[in-house]
Amino acid sequence: MKKLLLKREFGIFVLLLVLCIVVAALNPKFLGAANLQNIGRLIGMYGIFSIGIGLVIMTGGIDLSIGSMVALLGVELAMLLPHLAWPLAVLAVLGTAVVLGGLHGLLITRLGLQPFIVTLCGLLFYRGIARFIANDETKGFGDARGFELLQNLATGRVLGVPMPLILLLIVAAVMWVVLHRSVYGRYLFAVGRNEEAARYSGINTRRMIASTYVLSGAFAGVSSILLAFYTNSISPSSHGNFYELYGIAAAVLGGCSLVGGEGSIFGIVIGTALLQVLQNLVNLLGIPSSLNFAVMGAVILIGVVADRLLKNR
Amino acid sequence: MIRSKGALLELQAVSKRFAGVVALSDVALEIHPGEIVALIGENGAGKSTLMKILGGVHQPTEGVILVDGKQSAIRSVNDALGFGIGFIHQELNVLDNVDVAGNIFLGREPVWGGPLRLIDEGKIHREAKKYLDRLGMRIPTGALLRDLPIAYQQMVEIAKALSLNTRILLMDEPTSSLTLSETERLLSLTKELRASGVSIIYISHRLSEVKEIADRVVALRDGRNAGGLSREEISHDAMVKLMVGRDLAYRQPQPAKETRPRLEIRGLRTQRYPKQEISFDIRAGEIVGFAGLVGAGRTEAAQAIFGADKPVAGTIRIDGQDLKITSPLDAIAHGIYLIPEDRRKTGLITSMPIRENTTLASMERYSTGGLIQFGAERTASERYCKEFRVKCSSIEQPVKNLSGGNQQKVILAKWLSLAPRLLIFDEPTRGIDVGAKAEIYDLMRKLAESGVAILMISSDMEEVLGESQRVVVMHEGAIAGSLDREHCTEQAIMNLAVGHHAQV
Numbered sequence A: 001m002k003k004l005l006l007k008r009e010f011g012i013f014v015l016l017l018v019l020c021i022v023v024a025a026l027n028p029k030f031l032g033a034a035n036l037q038n039i040g041r042l043i044g045m046y047g048i049f050s051i052g053i054g055l056v057i058m059t060g061g062i063d064l065s066i067g068s069m070v071a072l073l074g075v076e077l078a079m080l081l082p083h084l085a086w087p088l089a090v091l092a093v094l095g096t097a098v099v100l101g102g103l104h105g106l107l108i109t110r111l112g113l114q115p116f117i118v119t120l121c122g123l124l125f126y127r128g129i130a131r132f133i134a135n136d137e138t139k140g141f142g143d144a145r146g147f148e149l150l151q152n153l154a155t156g157r158v159l160g161v162p163m164p165l166i167l168l169l170i171v172a173a174v175m176w177v178v179l180h181r182s183v184y185g186r187y188l189f190a191v192g193r194n195e196e197a198a199r200y201s202g203i204n205t206r207r208m209i210a211s212t213y214v215l216s217g218a219f220a221g222v223s224s225i226l227l228a229f230y231t232n233s234i235s236p237s238s239h240g241n242f243y244e245l246y247g248i249a250a251a252v253l254g255g256c257s258l259v260g261g262e263g264s265i266f267g268i269v270i271g272t273a274l275l276q277v278l279q280n281l282v283n284l285l286g287i288p289s290s291l292n293f294a295v296m297g298a299v300i301l302i303g304v305v306a307d308r309l310l311k312n313r
Numbered sequence B: 001m002i003r004s005k006g007a008l009l010e011l012q013a014v015s016k017r018f019a020g021v022v023a024l025s026d027v028a029l030e031i032h033p034g035e036i037v038a039l040i041g042e043n044g045a046g047k048s049t050l051m052k053i054l055g056g057v058h059q060p061t062e063g064v065i066l067v068d069g070k071q072s073a074i075r076s077v078n079d080a081l082g083f084g085i086g087f088i089h090q091e092l093n094v095l096d097n098v099d100v101a102g103n104i105f106l107g108r109e110p111v112w113g114g115p116l117r118l119i120d121e122g123k124i125h126r127e128a129k130k131y132l133d134r135l136g137m138r139i140p141t142g143a144l145l146r147d148l149p150i151a152y153q154q155m156v157e158i159a160k161a162l163s164l165n166t167r168i169l170l171m172d173e174p175t176s177s178l179t180l181s182e183t184e185r186l187l188s189l190t191k192e193l194r195a196s197g198v199s200i201i202y203i204s205h206r207l208s209e210v211k212e213i214a215d216r217v218v219a220l221r222d223g224r225n226a227g228g229l230s231r232e233e234i235s236h237d238a239m240v241k242l243m244v245g246r247d248l249a250y251r252q253p254q255p256a257k258e259t260r261p262r263l264e265i266r267g268l269r270t271q272r273y274p275k276q277e278i279s280f281d282i283r284a285g286e287i288v289g290f291a292g293l294v295g296a297g298r299t300e301a302a303q304a305i306f307g308a309d310k311p312v313a314g315t316i317r318i319d320g321q322d323l324k325i326t327s328p329l330d331a332i333a334h335g336i337y338l339i340p341e342d343r344r345k346t347g348l349i350t351s352m353p354i355r356e357n358t359t360l361a362s363m364e365r366y367s368t369g370g371l372i373q374f375g376a377e378r379t380a381s382e383r384y385c386k387e388f389r390v391k392c393s394s395i396e397q398p399v400k401n402l403s404g405g406n407q408q409k410v411i412l413a414k415w416l417s418l419a420p421r422l423l424i425f426d427e428p429t430r431g432i433d434v435g436a437k438a439e440i441y442d443l444m445r446k447l448a449e450s451g452v453a454i455l456m457i458s459s460d461m462e463e464v465l466g467e468s469q470r471v472v473v474m475h476e477g478a479i480a481g482s483l484d485r486e487h488c489t490e491q492a493i494m495n496l497a498v499g500h501h502a503q504v
Helices: A002-006 A008-026 A033-058 A066-080 A086-110 A115-133 A148-155 A163-181 A183-193 A195-200 A205-231 A243-253 A265-284 A289-312 B047-054 B077-082 B100-104 B121-134 B150-163 B180-195 B207-213 B236-244 B298-306 B328-333 B343-347 B354-366 B374-387 B404-416 B434-449 B461-467 B490-497
Strands: B009-018 B021-031 B036-040 B062-067 B085-088 B168-172 B199-203 B216-221 B224-230 B261-269 B278-283 B287-292 B313-318 B321-323 B336-339 B422-426 B453-457 B470-475 B478-484
Touching (some): A033 A183, A033 A205, A148 A163, A163 A183, A163 A265, A243 A289, B009 B047, B036 B047, B036 B236, B047 B085, B077 B085, B100 B121, B180 B199, B199 B207, B207 B236, B224 B236, B278 B453, B278 B478, B287 B298, B287 B434, B298 B453, B453 B461
Parallel strands (some): B021 B224, B085 B168
Antiparallel strands (some): B216 B224, B313 B321
8 A cells, every 4th residue: 555655656646636626626517427538538649649748758768749740640630521421531541650750769779869859859850740741731631531430439439438538548547457467568578667677677678669659650540540539720830849758748647757668558657647637727727828838847746746745755 | 003104095994884784894994196007806895895996985883094194084975086196997978978187077067157157168178178288199179979889988087086196096997898908008108107106096807908007916815904015016817816815615515417408509699799609508407607707708698598687699599499599588488588787677677576586487387378376376386485484574565675585585486487408697695694595506516417407607706616517617708717726826817807818
């Protein structure tokens, strides 16, 4: 029990509950069905790519390219859907995501480039390409037909629960097993904690590291489809801006260490939820929306400082 | 104690203990102006500790240091510099992204511009050139250190020491990374420094260098004075005798029964010594001691066999089968396991529990369809802990909380759950207490009896002589020789290790 209380995930979970209670007390609208559904949808969409970024961070890497990737993949989806059957368009989007992630992985593990640099170049490159292929015009789905099922999968609800949240729960459940119950997960933590010792134990460390970038890309692909239908119009210069930072913040809040070797799926999901509740709080409590980022930054800082002080005690 | 007049520096009855371990005991040393004193001894004899005391890095636990006949305390590196004691470390201490002049005057840059404290570029280069000229060095003072060969970087360090008005220069294995001609140059420079009145304490394992330049030899053995030699008395044999000097009683290990070679290494060239070819065999069930001085290339050879470092060339054959080893993964697949020297860096994942460390290399046994069978893993880990007598509160304890000996046992458990054909131990008992040492030797012998080939890298002479059935000695990247049980003496190993091919 004592061990549980000391875990970062638990502290952040308590913080989330307290925040929810405070906001609900100040503005009962917080608990309204429409508001909860909207938060749930956002948690779902952000949570999926945050899990991907979290995996990368657990190996001691970083993925800065996600926001631009979401924009590029959104543009790709919007441009393909009028011409292709939707399953093929989805496959193309996910395929692009996996290939780009794999490319990051190869550059990092084969050429020994720093993850920060590789994915920073990705951030710049994909944004530029997205704007170029879209002619810098906002892309939408207009009145094109034939992919209602996909639209429903991305934006619908089951028993009142938004689809993105259901998808997140499925992804989180699968990744929980993978990370905390499988050999892959064991190796991932081993590589994150001590890459050399892992290599000396016969683990293919390069393949392990590269695989997390592939997963990060793939999850960004899934999120990008959900986000495209959520916004319903993709402005290539702003769509997905800063999303990589939401992912990194969620992972760090949820107990991942940027040095690697630490973290959990539960923590990342809670971290994502916390960020979304904070955004919601700014709206509901009438705080000027220009302070949005300031509130988020302050709360993350307080969380991390509190965690450090508690640990040092 | 006799006080000789005019000693620049004198140590009387200096002792140093680290957490109960005696590194130096009752050591005396005296340095006179303008002489080169060579300090010799085996690995771990206390040479470096003594140098660090003189350089202000360590404080003696007991004893007196006299500088110019006055009792003095050298409490820091700055104190040492103040007394005119300069230290050239074995590992160079230069900033490779800064130029020559900047390195010489690091922290003492001539400045101008009042509060702006701008570096006086003209002056710093003029002054630097002065010291380089004194060393007969013709290199541009604006060259970045990383663009210079190691030998020149070392000269820059010496120039820096001179600029600090050094009267006593401590040189710890200054030639260990120099080529032959660079070494020649350094030796003649050392002599020039002596002629200009600087005294030098010179540590080297290379006895031919010592013979060439030393005015006097002081030997340390097990942290104590082991005697000295005057200029006329210096010879290879006399020095080796001083360094070794003791008699050991060993048990004779059983000779290996098998005769077929388990491991055959042919023409192996490592990245550290790409020009030297290594070839040797190990029979199944044989314990081969791998002796040599620190830096002789033994670890590099082991890393190459294990696939941790890519060899430049060479073939590795096990049980007659040619292997292509490009990563530890390949080596492990063929039953070649390494128990590395640096347990915390490469042997274990110290923040993970014992359980996860013992099974890390054999996860496929404790999983089905990629999912871990935690029950089976726990049972196996508990069994190994019991079998190897790992002292722990539970298998969930992180290995960083274990003692060195118990950590070593966890690494052994990791490999022995697989089927080893060749085990490479790199300094198997370094930092391990006597009790655990005996257990590890016992295990090693049992493994050999069960047919495992063992390559044991060790700098501990007692260990090499006590545990090996055969000893292969390396010297500067090459195999200097191989000694059978009956020819294996400390003296013979030492002779080969210092590159002095004795008749055996």
